[in-house]
Amino acid sequence: MNKKSVLIVDDEAGIRESMTGIFEDEGFAVMTAASGEEALERIAEKMPDLVFLDVWLPEMDGIETLERLKEQKYNLPVVMMSGHGNIEIAVKATRHGAYDFLEKPFSSIERVMLVARLALERQRLEEENLLLRADAGRRWHMVGSSAPMLALREQIALAAQGSARVLILGESGTGKELVARVLHEQSPRAMGAFIEVNCAAIPQELIESELFGHEKGSFTGALERKIGKFELANNGTLFLDEIGDMSLQTQAKVLRIMETQEFQRVGGSKNIKVDVRIIAATNKNLMEEVKKGAFREDLFYRLNVIPITVPPLRDRSEDIPELVEYFAESFAAENGLRPKRFDDHALRVIQEHPWPGNIRELKNAVERLVIMVPGQDITRKQLETLGILQSPEINRSGGYFAVRTLREARDLFERDFIIHKLQENAWNVSRTAELIGIERSNLHKKMRAFGITESKEQDEQ
Ligand SMILES: Nc1ncnc2c1ncn2[C@@H]1O[C@H](COP(=O)(O)OP(=O)(O)OP(=O)(O)O)[C@@H](O)[C@H]1O
Ligand SMILES: [Mg+2]
Structure with a gap:
C-alpha cells in the first residue's frame, strides 16, 4: 500500500513534533507547517492525503486557511484542532467543510489515529462514489445535437x-x-x-x-x-x-x-x-x-x-457521425482495442442508410465493425464485406450480436454472404455457386431456406 501523507499545521513547535512522532510511528509520511500561509505553500508543492489544522494561528487563522483551501477546490479531508477556549470555532468549521475536529491536549494517541483513519476512509468512499457516478453518467450518456x-x-x-x-x-x-x-x-x-x-x-x-x-x-x-x-x-x-x-x-x-x-x-x-x-x-x-x-x-x-x-434515427441522420464515433470509442475501449477510424466515404454511406432498427441497429453494426475489422481504418469496402448495410431484414432484428447461439449467428452471416455474392453476380445462381464453392442445387436449397429471392431483395432496395 502507498504511504499516506499528512500535513500538520500548528504554530507550536512542540505540537508539531509530538504529532510527527505519532504519525510516523503509524507509517505516515509527515509534512508540517507553522502558519496558514506556509500550509498553503506546502499543499501547492505536494498534496497530502489529510490535513490537521489548528484553529488559532498567527495572521491567517485556521478558518481562513480552510476557506482558502475550499476556494482552490482542493478536495482534501481537513481535521480542525483547537484548545479549550475555541472549541466552538472548530465545531463551526465542520459546517464549513472541515471533516472533524480534535480538542487539544489530545485525550489519547488512539483518538488522534481514529479520527485520521475515519477521515481517510470517508475520503476514499467519496472518491469511489464520484467514480461510480461518473461511470453511471457515461452509461446513460445521450449522444446527439440535431x-x-x-x-x-x-x-x-x-x-x-x-x-x-x-x-x-x-x-x-x-x-x-x-x-x-x-x-x-x-x-x-x-x-x-x-x-x-x-x-x-x-x-x-x-x-x-x-x-x-x-x-x-x-x-x-x-x-x-x-x-x-x-x-x-x-x-x-x-x-x-x-x-x-x-x-x-x-x-x-x-x-x-x-x-x-x-x-x-x-x-x-x-x-x-x-x-x-x-x-x-x-x-x-x-x-x-x-x-x-x-x-x-x-x-x-x-x-x-x-x-x-x-x-427515428432516419429523421436525425445529422447525429450519425457523432453516434458512430461514440460507439466506436466505447467498444474499442471495452475490448481493449485501438480506436478505429471511419473514412469519409464509409461515414457517408452509414449516414445515408435508413437504419430501420434505429440506434440499436447502428450500435450493433459499429460493434461488429470494431471487432471484426483487423486494421485501424474502416472503409466502405469493409462495410460491404461485413454485410453491414445490405440486409435490412436481418439488421432489423439487431444483427449477429443480437442472436444467442453460434448457429443463429452463422445462419445470419451465411444469408448475408449469399445475398451479397448473388448481388455481385447479378443474381446468376450457377456462377455464384461456382464462385463460393458449393453446388448449384445446394445454393438453391439455401436460398429457399433463408427466403432469398431476387425480386424480394430488389423490393427492399
Ligand atoms: N442518443 C443515444 N446516444 C447513445 N446511445 C443511445 C442513444 N439512443 C439509444 N442509445 C443506445 O441504443 C440502444 C437502444 O436503446 P434503447 O434500449 O433505449 O431503445 P428502445 O427504444 O428502448 O428500444 P426497444 O423498443 O427495442 O426496446 C441502447 O444500447 C442505448 O443505450
Ligand atoms: Mg426498450
Whole structure:
C-alpha cells in the first residue's frame, strides 16, 4: 500500500513534533507547517492525503486557511484542532467543510489515529462514489445535437421536474429506455431507485408477483416473501417497458395502484403505500391497441400525462457521425482495442442508410465493425464485406450480436454472404455457386431456406 501523507499545521513547535512522532510511528509520511500561509505553500508543492489544522494561528487563522483551501477546490479531508477556549470555532468549521475536529491536549494517541483513519476512509468512499457516478453518467450518456435531439432533451428536462407520469413512444431501438433513465437521473428522484419491468418478457402468471411481490407460501413455489417492483421503486421511478404487451388483467391492477398508490402483496392482506413515479414505454401504437380492445382506454389516459416521442434515427441522420464515433470509442475501449477510424466515404454511406432498427441497429453494426475489422481504418469496402448495410431484414432484428447461439449467428452471416455474392453476380445462381464453392442445387436449397429471392431483395432496395 502507498504511504499516506499528512500535513500538520500548528504554530507550536512542540505540537508539531509530538504529532510527527505519532504519525510516523503509524507509517505516515509527515509534512508540517507553522502558519496558514506556509500550509498553503506546502499543499501547492505536494498534496497530502489529510490535513490537521489548528484553529488559532498567527495572521491567517485556521478558518481562513480552510476557506482558502475550499476556494482552490482542493478536495482534501481537513481535521480542525483547537484548545479549550475555541472549541466552538472548530465545531463551526465542520459546517464549513472541515471533516472533524480534535480538542487539544489530545485525550489519547488512539483518538488522534481514529479520527485520521475515519477521515481517510470517508475520503476514499467519496472518491469511489464520484467514480461510480461518473461511470453511471457515461452509461446513460445521450449522444446527439440535431434539432430533434435538442427538442427531445428539452422535453426530458421539463418532464424531469415533476412527478407526472410519462409515456415514451417511438420505434424499436430509438432509445426509449435511455430517455427514461436520463429523465430519472435529472429528476428530484435521482437518489431513489430506477426499477425496470419488461412487461413483455415476464410470463403473465408471474407478472403480479413481480410487480406487487408475494408473501411466503402464497402459491406453489413462493418459498420466501418477495418484494415487488412497486415497493422497490418507492421514492424512485418505476419504468414499465413494453407496456403495450401487458395483459388486460394486469392493466386493471396497475390502474388501481395508480389511483391509490396502494396495493397488497400477492397472498398478503396488508396495504402497502408507495410513492412511485411511473414512466411507461412502448413501440406499439397504443391508440390502435385501445381501438382493438387490447389496451384499456382509462389506463392509456392515465399514463399519457406527458407523452414523449423519440424520433427515428432516419429523421436525425445529422447525429450519425457523432453516434458512430461514440460507439466506436466505447467498444474499442471495452475490448481493449485501438480506436478505429471511419473514412469519409464509409461515414457517408452509414449516414445515408435508413437504419430501420434505429440506434440499436447502428450500435450493433459499429460493434461488429470494431471487432471484426483487423486494421485501424474502416472503409466502405469493409462495410460491404461485413454485410453491414445490405440486409435490412436481418439488421432489423439487431444483427449477429443480437442472436444467442453460434448457429443463429452463422445462419445470419451465411444469408448475408449469399445475398451479397448473388448481388455481385447479378443474381446468376450457377456462377455464384461456382464462385463460393458449393453446388448449384445446394445454393438453391439455401436460398429457399433463408427466403432469398431476387425480386424480394430488389423490393427492399
Ligand atoms: N442518443 C443515444 N446516444 C447513445 N446511445 C443511445 C442513444 N439512443 C439509444 N442509445 C443506445 O441504443 C440502444 C437502444 O436503446 P434503447 O434500449 O433505449 O431503445 P428502445 O427504444 O428502448 O428500444 P426497444 O423498443 O427495442 O426496446 C441502447 O444500447 C442505448 O443505450
Ligand atoms: Mg426498450
